[in-house]
Amino acid sequence: MASAFPSAFLPSLEALGYDESFAAHLEPGLVPGRVVRVDRGACLVLTGEGPRQAGNRLPEGERPCVGDWAGLTSGRDPVVRQILPRRTAIVRASASPGVSAGQVLAANVDVVYIAEPAVPEIDLGRIERLLALAWESGARPVVVITKADLAGTVLPESVMDEVVRAAPGAEVVAISAVARTGLDGLSPAAGETAVVLGRSGAGKSTLVNALARREAMETGEVRASDGRGRHTTVHRELLLLPGGGMIIDTPGLRSIGLQADGEGVSRTFADVADLAEACRSTDCAHDGEPGCAVAEAVADGTLPERRLASWRKLQREAEWAASRTDARLRAERENRWKAIHKQMRGHSRP
Known part of the structure; x- marks a missing residue:
């Protein structure tokens, strides 16, 4: 919790993005809060009175994810009872065979940073796949070519041209988080939420630390042989940034299956x-x-x-x-009709 909330200052719910449209859906008697981290059976929620550990007992498919606005019960042991409608959601296909429902990686985000390292070489296909995921969510994608310092003093213009061609309509920037170059204007604006997506070793946590101006997330070394790194982020967490924006770091994505309709x-x-x-x-x-x-x-x-x-x-x-x-x-419609017909047959018996 110390990394997400480095000072005694606690932002208002409005500063975190809460407004009347969210409030209109909150069930009576529940306390609103934003989910900043999810663990097994519980989640950390930032409310108007500060961070609260809350039980997570919603059914499968309705459980909270990082970035959600939730309705909690009041009292010493709060429980999440409601997830407010999401404005945007990063959803990938489930890794489990036979499961058609997608996995929500982050919710209510405004900006998606697609982190792709400059070394050993840029994977344009992975950028395109993550762009499809980002555009589908409703958020604004930004392609961030990380570790530009490892590719030489300046990335060749021809390389950047290829990335721009693979990302029509998206902003493309090259940065070195270590040297702090290319970061100007990259941080989300006050009240905005960004999420960082990319493979393990792409420099996601280093980017988050650079924007947070502190060691908020653990980082790891990258192998020189293939440019890959170990998974230093093992969970998703929403962090507060100095300028009033927020950012969600994510574990490296091994598979990025598309979930929506194209x-x-x-x-x-x-x-x-x-x-x-x-x-x-x-x-x-x-x-x-x-x-x-x-x-x-x-x-x-x-x-x-x-x-x-x-x-x-x-x-x-x-x-x-x-x-x-x-x-x-x-299948869901058929199951509902079967249940209705079963209930009707039960009522019709003498």
Whole structure:
């Protein structure tokens, strides 16, 4: 708790983002608070009277995550009874086979920092995948190329151009958190919440410490052989920043499965969508059809072939995720009707 709240100063709920639209959904008798950390069976919630350890007994699928606004019971042993509607949510597909419901990584965030290290080399495919996740959430993505100092004095302009091309509509910055270069204007504004996403060893915790201007999170060394590091962050936690903003550090993401219906993919590949409008056929699959503007762009080098392959991969994944969600909703409806019919048959018996 000391890392999240370094001083005796406690911000108001309004400074943490609470407003009338959240208050309108709070059930009578409950105390509002923002979830700053979640542990097994309990969570740390910042209320108007300070941080409280609260029991977490909501059913699976309704449990709080970091960034949530929650309704707590009052008294010495508070319990989370309600999660207020989320304005944004970072949701990835569940790692468990056969589970169609997604895993919420963070809620009510305004900015998503996508941390990608400059060494040993930038993975454009991972940036595109995380961008799709960020756009789908409703938050504003910022691609942060970390450890720029390890790649030389300045990242080659051609490398940054490739990143910009892979991230249409998103801000792209190169930083060195250790040398404190590229950080100007990066911190979330007062009242805003940011979350940092990326693989283990991407420099997420180092970035958080630089923005917090203190050692808020533990950091680890990176192997010179492959640029990877050990998992120094083992939980998600919301931290208060000096300028009044907030940031959520996250553990390294080994898998980043898409969960939603593909709007994030469409925004990530807005350049492909723009080209597709010029295709001769309205249902062009961009796979050898005559008059395909996308194929022509690949042929003349306007669109990298790697990017088209990445679009196809994420598009298929988004379509699969949407079909699983539809199947889950159908099953839930069928189960509800079965329960209703069972209840009706029980009432009709003499």
